[in-house]
Amino acid sequence: MLRPKADALLLALDFAGTFLFAIEGGMAAARGHLDLLGAAVLAFATALGGGIIRDVLIGAIPPNSIRDWRYASIAFAGAATAFFFHSVVQELPASLLVLLDAAGLSLFAVAGAEKALNFEIHPLIAILMGGITGVGGGTIRDLLLAQVPTVLRADVYATAALAGAAVVVLGLKMKLPRAPVAIAGAIVCFFLRMVSVWLHWNLPKVGG
Amino acid sequence: MLRPKADALLLALDFAGTFLFAIEGGMAAARGHLDLLGAAVLAFATALGGGIIRDVLIGAIPPNSIRDWRYASIAFAGAATAFFFHSVVQELPASLLVLLDAAGLSLFAVAGAEKALNFEIHPLIAILMGGITGVGGGTIRDLLLAQVPTVLRADVYATAALAGAAVVVLGLKMKLPRAPVAIAGAIVCFFLRMVSVWLHWNLPKVGG
Amino acid sequence: MLRPKADALLLALDFAGTFLFAIEGGMAAARGHLDLLGAAVLAFATALGGGIIRDVLIGAIPPNSIRDWRYASIAFAGAATAFFFHSVVQELPASLLVLLDAAGLSLFAVAGAEKALNFEIHPLIAILMGGITGVGGGTIRDLLLAQVPTVLRADVYATAALAGAAVVVLGLKMKLPRAPVAIAGAIVCFFLRMVSVWLHWNLPKVGG
Numbered sequence: 001m002l003r004p005k006a007d008a009l010l011l012a013l014d015f016a017g018t019f020l021f022a023i024e025g026g027m028a029a030a031r032g033h034l035d036l037l038g039a040a041v042l043a044f045a046t047a048l049g050g051g052i053i054r055d056v057l058i059g060a061i062p063p064n065s066i067r068d069w070r071y072a073s074i075a076f077a078g079a080a081t082a083f084f085f086h087s088v089v090q091e092l093p094a095s096l097l098v099l100l101d102a103a104g105l106s107l108f109a110v111a112g113a114e115k116a117l118n119f120e121i122h123p124l125i126a127i128l129m130g131g132i133t134g135v136g137g138g139t140i141r142d143l144l145l146a147q148v149p150t151v152l153r154a155d156v157y158a159t160a161a162l163a164g165a166a167v168v169v170l171g172l173k174m175k176l177p178r179a180p181v182a183i184a185g186a187i188v189c190f191f192l193r194m195v196s197v198w199l200h201w202n203l204p205k206v207g208g
Numbered sequence: 209m210l211r212p213k214a215d216a217l218l219l220a221l222d223f224a225g226t227f228l229f230a231i232e233g234g235m236a237a238a239r240g241h242l243d244l245l246g247a248a249v250l251a252f253a254t255a256l257g258g259g260i261i262r263d264v265l266i267g268a269i270p271p272n273s274i275r276d277w278r279y280a281s282i283a284f285a286g287a288a289t290a291f292f293f294h295s296v297v298q299e300l301p302a303s304l305l306v307l308l309d310a311a312g313l314s315l316f317a318v319a320g321a322e323k324a325l326n327f328e329i330h331p332l333i334a335i336l337m338g339g340i341t342g343v344g345g346g347t348i349r350d351l352l353l354a355q356v357p358t359v360l361r362a363d364v365y366a367t368a369a370l371a372g373a374a375v376v377v378l379g380l381k382m383k384l385p386r387a388p389v390a391i392a393g394a395i396v397c398f399f400l401r402m403v404s405v406w407l408h409w410n411l412p413k414v415g416g
Numbered sequence: 417m418l419r420p421k422a423d424a425l426l427l428a429l430d431f432a433g434t435f436l437f438a439i440e441g442g443m444a445a446a447r448g449h450l451d452l453l454g455a456a457v458l459a460f461a462t463a464l465g466g467g468i469i470r471d472v473l474i475g476a477i478p479p480n481s482i483r484d485w486r487y488a489s490i491a492f493a494g495a496a497t498a499f500f501f502h503s504v505v506q507e508l509p510a511s512l513l514v515l516l517d518a519a520g521l522s523l524f525a526v527a528g529a530e531k532a533l534n535f536e537i538h539p540l541i542a543i544l545m546g547g548i549t550g551v552g553g554g555t556i557r558d559l560l561l562a563q564v565p566t567v568l569r570a571d572v573y574a575t576a577a578l579a580g581a582a583v584v585v586l587g588l589k590m591k592l593p594r595a596p597v598a599i600a601g602a603i604v605c606f607f608l609r610m611v612s613v614w615l616h617w618n619l620p621k622v623g624g
Contacts, residue, residue: 029568037575038568044544052473057260059269061475062537069538121270122277128252139352144555146564148354152237152246159245265468267477329478330485336460347560356562360445360454367453 010182014111015074017104018065022047022078023089024101025141029079030086032145036079042141043079044072050136054112054129058119098197105157106164106189109134110182113165114172123169130165131158134189156196164189218390222319223282225312226273230255230286231297232309233349237287238294240353244287250349251287252280258344262320262337266327306405313369314397317342318390321373322380331377338373339366342397364404372397426598430527431490433520434481438463438494439505440517441557445495446502448561452495458557459495460488466552470528470545474535514613521577522605525550526598529581530588539585546581547574550605572612580605 025046029039048065055063065071082089112133116126135151135158142149151158164185171181233254237247256273263271273279290297320341324334343359343366350357359366372393379389441462445455464481471479481487498505528549532542551567551574558565567574580601587597 032564032568034568041568041574056264056472057270057274061269061477062473062535066473066537066541069540072541072544119270121274124277125274125280128280143351143354143559144565144568146354146559146562148240149352152240152242152249152352158249264472265478265482269477327478329482332485333482333488336488351559351562354562356448357560360448360450360457360560366457 010111013107015070017107018047018071018074019078019081020047020100020104021108021137022075023082024097024138025075026079026082027086027089028141028145030082030090036083039083040076040079042144043082044075045144046137046141047075047078048072048137049140050108050133050138051112053136054116054133057132058116058121058129060115060119099194102160102190102193102197105134105161105193106186108137109161109164109189110168110185113168113185114178114182117169117172123173126169127162127165130168131162134158134161134165156192160189160193160196163192218319221315223278225315226255226279226282227286227289228255228308228312229316229345230283231290232305232346233283234287234290235294235297236349236353238290238298244291247291248284248287250352251290252283253352254345254349255283255286256280256345257348258316258341258346259320261344262324262341265340266324266329266337268323268327307402310368310398310401310405313342313365313401314372314394317369317372317397318376318393321376321393322386322390325377325380331381334377335370335373338376339370342366342369342373364400368397368401368404371400426527429523431486433523434463434487434490435494435497436516436520437524437553438491439498440513440554441491442495442498443502443505444557444561446498446506452499455495455499456492458560459498460491461560462553462557463491463494464488464553465556466524466549466554467528469552470532470549473548474532474537474545476531476535515610518576518606518609518613521550521573521609522580522602524553525577525580525605526584526601529584529601530594530598533585533588539589542585543578543581546584547578550574550577550581572608576605576609576612579608 022043025043026039028046029042032038034042048063048071051065052063055061055065065075109130113126113130115133116129117123121129139149139151142151166185167188168181168185171184172178230251233251234247236254237250240246242250256271256279259273260271263269263273273283317338321334321338323341324337325331329337343357347357347359350359374393375396376389376393379392380386438459441459442455444462445458448454450458464479464487467481468479471477471481481491525546529542529546531549532545533539537545555565555567558567582601583604584597584601587600588594
C-alpha cells in the first residue's frame with residue numbers, strides 16, 4: 001500500500017508505532033510473570049494483531065506484517081527491550097507511557113482507515129477498520145491473558161481511534177490532500193485520548 | 209451470494225437476525241456494566257462474528273458484513289436499542305427472548321450452510337459452517353467477556369444449529385428446491401432448540 | 417500443497433497428528449465437564465486451529481482443513497475416542513501422553529514451516545508460522561476454556577516448535593533435500609521438548 005520514497009516517513013512512523021506497542025506487550029508479559037517467549041508472543045499480538053485482523057477482513061492477504069518481515073523483527077525487538085531493560089522501562093513515568101501509547105493509537109487508527117479506503121471498503125466500515133487497527137492488538141493481548149479487554153471497560157480509547165479514523169475517511173472522501181488529512185486525524189485521536197485521560201472522561205454506562 | 213429481488217425476503221430475514229443478535233450483544237454489555245462503545249463492540253461481535261468467521265474460512269473475503277455497510281449499521285442500531293431502551297428490553301419475558309434467539313439461530317445456521325455450499329465446500333464442512341455461523345458470534349462475545357462460551361456448556365444449542373444446517377445440506381445435495389429446504393432446515397433448528405429448552409435437554413457429559 | 421503419492425506418508429503423519437491433538441482436545445473437554453458437542457468443538461479447535469490460522473495468514477484460503485473434509489472427520493473421531501473411551505484414555509501414563517503430544521507438535525511445526533515457504537513467505541515469518549501451526553490449536557482451546565494459554569506460561573513448548581521450524585527453514589533455504597531436512601526439524605523439536613520436560617527447563621521470566 002505504501003508508495004516507496006514518498007511514504008518513507010509514514011513507514012518510519014508505522015515502525016515506531018509497532019515498536020511502542022510491542023514494548024507494551026512485553027511489559028504486560030512482565031506483569032503476568034511470563035517468560036521471554038511469552039513476551040515475544042504478547043509483543044507480536046499487541047503490535048501486529050490489529051493490523052492483521054484489518055488486513056484479513058479487507059482482503060489484504062497475506063497481511064502486511066506477514067508479507068514484510070521487518071514488522072515481526074521490530075515487534076521482537078520491542079519484546080526484547082521490555083524484557084532485558086525491564087527495570088528501566090518500569091521507571092518511565094506513567095504519563096509518558098500514556099502519551100506514547102496515544103501516539104501509537106493515533107498512527108494505527110489513521111493508517112488503518114486509509115488502507116481500508118484503498119481497498120475500496122465503504123467509508124463507515126473503513127472507520128471501523130481504523131478503530132480495529134488501533135485497538136485490536138491490545139484486545140488480543142488481553143484475551144491471551146484471560147482478561148476482559150480494557151477497550152470494553154476503559155475510558156475514551158476506542159472512541160478516540162474511531163474519531164481519528166472518521167476524520168481521515170471524511171477528509172479523503174472530500175478529496176482533501178492526503179497528508180494534512182492524515183495529520184488532522186492523528187491529532188484528533190491523540191488529543192481526544194489525552195484529554196479524556198486528564199479529565200477522567202468515560203462514556204455513559206448501559207443502564208446507568 | 210444473494211440474487212437481487214428473488215432474495216429480498218432472505219435479506220430481510222438476515223437483517224432481522226442481525227438486529228436481534230445485536231440486541232443480545234448489547235444486553236450482555238449491560239450485564240457487564242460496559243459503556244456505549246462496549247455495547248457496540250459486543251453487538252457487532254455477536255451479530256456478525258459468526259458470519260465473518262465463516263466467510264474467512266470459505267474464502268468469501270472481504271466478508272459480507274465488511275462488504276455491505278448495512279450489516280454494521282443494523283448491528284449498531286441493535287446496540288443503541290439495548291443501550292437506550294435498556295429497561296424496556298429487560299422487561300421482555302425471558303421466554304420471548306429465547307424464542308427470538310432461536311429464530312435468529314435458525315436463520316443464521318440455514319444461511320451459513322447454504323452459503324458454504326455455494327462456495328463449493330464439502331457437505332460435511334458446510335454443515336459445520338452453518339453451525340459456526342449460528343454460534344460463532346455468541347462465542348466471540350463470551351470470549352470478550354472472559355467467560356467460557358455458553359455453547360460449550362449449554363444445552364442443545366450448537367446441536368440445533370448443526371441439525372438445521374444438516375437438513376439444508378442434505379436437501380440441496382438431493383437437488384430439492386431451495387426455498388422449502390431452507391424452511392425445513394430452519395424449522396428443525398428452531399424446534400430442536402425450543403423443545404430442548406422446554407424439556408431441559410442436555411447432551412451427555414464426557415466421563416459422565 | 418501435498419503432492420499425491422510422494423507425500424502419502426506425510427499425509428498419514430498429518431492425520432496422525434490431527435487425531436492425537438483431537439484426543440487432547442476431547443480430554444480437556446472432559447476435565448471441564450463439557451458435553452459431547454463441547455468435546456467436538458475443543459477437538460476441532462485443538463487439532464485444526466493452528467493450521468487454520470497459518471493458512472489464513474499465508475493466504476491459503478480456504479484453509480486445508482476446510483477444503484479437505486477428512487481433517488474434520490479425524491478431529492471428530494478423536495473427540496469421540498476421548499469421549500467414549502474416556503476412562504481408558506485417562507489410564508494412559510502421563511509420560512506417554514507427553515511423548516505423543518511432542519510428536520504431534522514436531523509434525524505440525526515442520527509441516528507449517530514448509531507450507532509457509534511454499535507460499536513464498538519470508539524465512540523469518542515461515543519459522544513463526546511453524547510455531548503457530550504447532551501451538552495455535554492448543555492456544556484456542558485454552559482461550560475457549562477461559563484460561564491463560566499454557567504456551568504463555570509453560571516450559572519449553574513453543575520454543576521447541578520454533579526451533580524445529582527454524583531447522584526446516586534453514587535446511588530448505590540451503591537447498592538441502594526435503595525429507596532429511598523435515599526429519600531433522602522434527603527430531604530437534606521432539607528432543608528439545610522431551611528434554612525440557614525431563615529436566616524441568618524453563619525460559620527466564622521477565623524481570624525475574
